[in-house]
Amino acid sequence: xxxxxxxxxxxxxxxxxxxxxxxxxxxxxxxxxxxxxxxxxxxxxxxxxxxxxxxxxxxxxxxxxxxxxxxxxxxxxxxxxxxxxxxxxxxxxxxxxxxxxxxxxxxxxxxxxxxxxxxxxxxxxxxxxxxxxxxxxxxxxxxxxxxxxxxxxxxxxxxxxxx
Numbered sequence: 001x002x003x004x005x006x007x008x009x010x011x012x013x014x015x016x017x018x019x020x021x022x023x024x025x026x027x028x029x030x031x032x033x034x035x036x037x038x039x040x041x042x043x044x045x046x047x048x049x050x051x052x053x054x055x056x057x058x059x060x061x062x063x064x065x066x067x068x069x070x071x072x073x074x075x076x077x078x079x080x081x082x083x084x085x086x087x088x089x090x091x092x093x094x095x096x097x098x099x100x101x102x103x104x105x106x107x108x109x110x111x112x113x114x115x116x117x118x119x120x121x122x123x124x125x126x127x128x129x130x131x132x133x134x135x136x137x138x139x140x141x142x143x144x145x146x147x148x149x150x151x152x153x154x155x156x157x158x159x160x161x162x163x
Contacts, residue, residue: 026123033112041108046106051098076130 037045050056067087071080079084 012136027119029112029116029119033108033115037108041104044101044104045108047098048102051102 064087067080068084071078071084071087072082
């Protein structure tokens with residue numbers, strides 16, 4: 001009778017575990033995130049990647065040095081004489097446009113990190129449930145083996161007592 005309940009509990013656990021395994025929790029968060037990006041999002045990310053590179057910084061410094069040098073040395077035409085008010089205006093406009101675009105890109109990266117954290121949580125919960133089920137199955141198997149061992153010992157003891 002106990003063997004029947006052990007096998008019934010094992011079948012029940014196997015059904016629960018197989019249902020958990022049917023639904024895969026792990027996902028490629030980067031692919032999910034990339035699918036949702038609009039053209040503007042991709043452009044903002046590209047600008048943020050370019051503006052955050054050493055190549056951009058070097059090119060930008062070269063343009064600034066060239067601008068200042070041409071305006072200091074120009075013999076005939078100074079389009080932006082010292083104190084370089086036009087240069088300050090251009091730099092301010094670039095910073096005013098660049099900062100929000102970079103912040104938009106960072107917000108998207110934060111959203112992707114949130115997706116990754118949610119996905120990791122779901123995977124961890126599923127793994128925890130599976131481990132609990134496996135542990136319960138092992139305990140059921142152990143109790144079945146112990147009862148089987150007790151039954152075998154009882155059968156060995158019975159013939160000796162009857163003699």
